[in-house]
Amino acid sequence: MATKEKxxxxxxxxxxKLSEDKLPNLDSYLNDLESRFSTEKSALxxxxxxxxxxxxxxxxxxxKLREDNNDRIPQF
Numbered sequence: 028m029a030t031k032e033k034x035x036x037x038x039x040x041x042x043x044k045l046s047e048d049k050l051p052n053l054d055s056y057l058n059d060l061e062s063r064f065s066t067e068k069s070a071l072x073x074x075x076x077x078x079x080x081x082x083x084x085x086x087x088x089x090x091k092l093r094e095d096n097n098d099r100i101p102q103f
Contacts, residue, residue: 045053
């Protein structure tokens with residue numbers, strides 16, 4: 028716990044020593060870091076994830092595939 032506080036204080040001291048013209052760059056960098064490490068992913072982050080998969084056959088022939096598999100189940 029003390030290590031975290033020392034690190035935070037060290038970072039804050041470095042920020043205080045920065046010239047004003049560098050602060051906008053630092054702010055932009057911190058915003059970028061914050062967005063990369065957010066724990067909550069948006070739905071858009073998954074866009075294109077299934078692009079390379081051949082799902083057309085699965086979705087168009089789903090009913091037929093289910094019927095074929097039902098034939099394997101014994102009917103009583």
